[in-house]
Amino acid sequence: MNSFFHDENVAxxxxxxxxxxxxxxxxxxxHAMLLTLLAEETAKAKQLPRLPDAW
Structure with missing residues (x-):
């Protein structure tokens, strides 16, 4: 579920x-703040365990 929110934030x-x-x-x-937020959120999303797409 957390990955959903991270994906939405990145988008x-x-x-x-x-x-x-x-x-x-x-x-x-x-603009600089948005780039920073994007980088932080992308890093967080990579650390989360992902569920398979085919549930």
Missing amino acids: LYRKLIAENESNPSRDEDR
Whole structure:
């Protein structure tokens, strides 16, 4: 179950980063924070045990 939330967080951070990159007047501090959050969440997700997809 935890992997679901991590996967959703990763997807959300990627979406927010993509939206922020397309904004010409983006907030660089916010962008840097989103990249940090994405890296942290990706690292956490790799440490979690994964269940097989075919349940």
